[in-house]
Amino acid sequence: MCHAVVPPEVPPVATPTPSRKLLSRLSLPERRIVADALRAETVGGVLLLLAAVAALVWANVPALADSYDSVRSFHIGPAALGLDLSLQHWAADGLLAIFFFVAGVELKRELVAGDLRDMRAAALPVIAALCGMAVPALVYVLVNTVGGGSMDGWAVPTATDIAFALAVLAVIGTSLPSALRAFLLTLAVVDDLFAILIIAVFFTDQLNFPALGGAVAGLALFWFLLRRRVRGWYVYLPLALVIWGLMYNSGVHATIAGVAMGLMLRCHREDGEERSPGERIEHLVRPVSAGLAVPLFALLSAGVSLSDESIAQVFTRPETLGVVLGLVVGKTVGIFGGTWLAARFTRAELNEDLAWPDVLAVASLAGIGFTVSLLIGELAFAGDAVLTDEVKAAVLIGSLIAAVIACVLLKLRNRTYRSLTEAEERDEDRDGIPDIYEEGNPEYHLRMARIYEDRAAEHRRKAEAAAADAGEPAAGSNAGADRPA
Secondary structure, eight states: OOOOOOOOOOOOOOOOOOOOEETOOOOHHHHHHHHHHHHHHHHHHHHHHHHHHHHHHHHHSHHHHHHHHHHHTOEESOGGGTOOEEHHHHIIIIIHHHHHHHHHHHHHHHHHTSGGGSHHHHHHHHHHHHHHHHHHHHHHHHHHHHHTOOGGGTTGGGOOOHHHHHHHHHHHTOOOOHHHHHHHHHHHHHHHHHHHHHHHHHSOOOOOHHHHHHHHHHHHHHHHHHHTTOOOHHHHHHHHHHHHHHHHHHTSOTHHHHHHHHHHSOOSOOTTOSSOHHHHHHHHHHHHIIIIIHHHHHHHHSOOOOOHHHHHHHTTSHHHHHHHHIIIIIHHHHHHHHHHHHHHHHTOEEOTTOOHHHHHHHHHHTTOOOHHHHHHHHHHTTTOHHHHHHHHHHHHHHHHHHHHHHHHHHHHTHHHHHHHHHHHHOOTTOSSSOGGGOTTOHHHHHHHHHHHHHHHHHHHHHHHHHHHHHTSOOTTSGGGTTSOO
C-alpha cells in the first residue's frame, strides 16, 4: 500500500519590508513641474551671473566707480507715502518681493502637491536643509567668538541660491539627474522659508502698528478674493502693491508681503484643471523674477571693491572669514551630514544609481549663497557701510570657492550623470513619456516590439539592396543561409 508522502510543513517566511530609497526617481508629473521651474531658473541664473560680473566691473573700474555709486543711490518714489527710496533699496525691498512671492508659491505647491506633502519623503530635504542652515551659522559664531567679531552676521551664510547654482551647472555643461536637481530645488525652497522667518523675526526693529494692521487687512482681502474665485490681474496687482507699501512702512521687511501672498494661492488641482491657479501664476511670474528682478538686484548690490587689500581683509576679519567658511565648509558639512543622518536613523538606502560623492557635490554646490545672503548682509550690517561691502565681498568669494569645489566634484561624475539623464529623457516610441516611466506598461513593450520589427525589416531591405549593387546575395537570403545574419 502506497502512502502519500506529506512534505514537511514549512513555516511562513516574513516578507522583508522594502527599504525606502533616498533621492529616488521622481514621478512623471513632479519631474515635469521641476523641469519647468529649473529651466526658468537656469536662464535667470545665467543672467544673474552676468549681472554680478557687470556690477563688479562697474564698481571696480576707476573711471566708472563713481557712476555706479551715483546710480544705485539715486532716489525715486513718492515721499508722501514713505517710499522715496534709492534704486538699491527698491531692488532689495521691491524686486525681491517678486522673488519671494515665487518662493511662497513654490513652497505652497511643495506642501500640498509636491514632495513635502508626505512627511516621510519630506524628512530628507527638510533635515538636510535645516542642518545646512544651522552648521554655517554655527561656523560663523565659532569664528567670531574666537576672533572677537560681531555676531550680527550669523544668518548671512545660511542661504542657498538655486539660480546661481544652476547657472554654474549650465556654464560647466553638467546635467544632474532629476532626483539630484529636485533635491537641490527643495533644499533651496526650505532655505527660502527659513530665510524669510529669519528676516521677519531678527530684522524687524520698530513696528508701525497702523501700517501693519493695514497690511494684514489687505492680505485678508487678498485671501477672501481668492476664495471667492475672483479673477483679473487688474484686481490683484493694485491690491498687491498696496499691501507691499503698507508692509514696508510697518517696519517688517517688505519681502514678507510677497511670500505671504504666494502662500495664499491655491496650488492643488481640481477636476478638469491641467494646472492649479498657483502653478499658472508661478509659470507667468517666475520668468519675471528669475530674468529681471533678481539680476537687477544683483546689478545694484553686488558691486563691491575687490582690491588686494579688501580681498585680504575678507580672510583676516572674523565677520567676513565666518561668512566664507560658513558657505564653503558649513553648507557642505551641514547638508551632507544631515542627509547621512537622515539615512542612518530612518534606515533608508541611497538610490542605487547614485553614490554618496553625488550628495557631497550637491552639498558643496549649495554653498553658493548669493541673492539672499547679500540681502541678509545688507540688513545685518545696515549701520556700517564699510563692513556691509566687506561682507558682500565675502559672500561673492565664498560662493566662488564653493562653485569651484562643486565643479571639480561634479565633473568627476559627469559621465554617470550624462548616462542617467539620457536614460531619463529617452523616448523611443515618441509618445511624449520617457521610456523609463513605462517599463510596467504592456502596451509600451508591444509598441517597442513593432518599432524594432519595422526597423529590422528596413535593414533587411537595405542589406538586399546593398548586396544587389555588389552582385552578392544578401546575408540572410536563401543563397547565403549558411552564413550568420
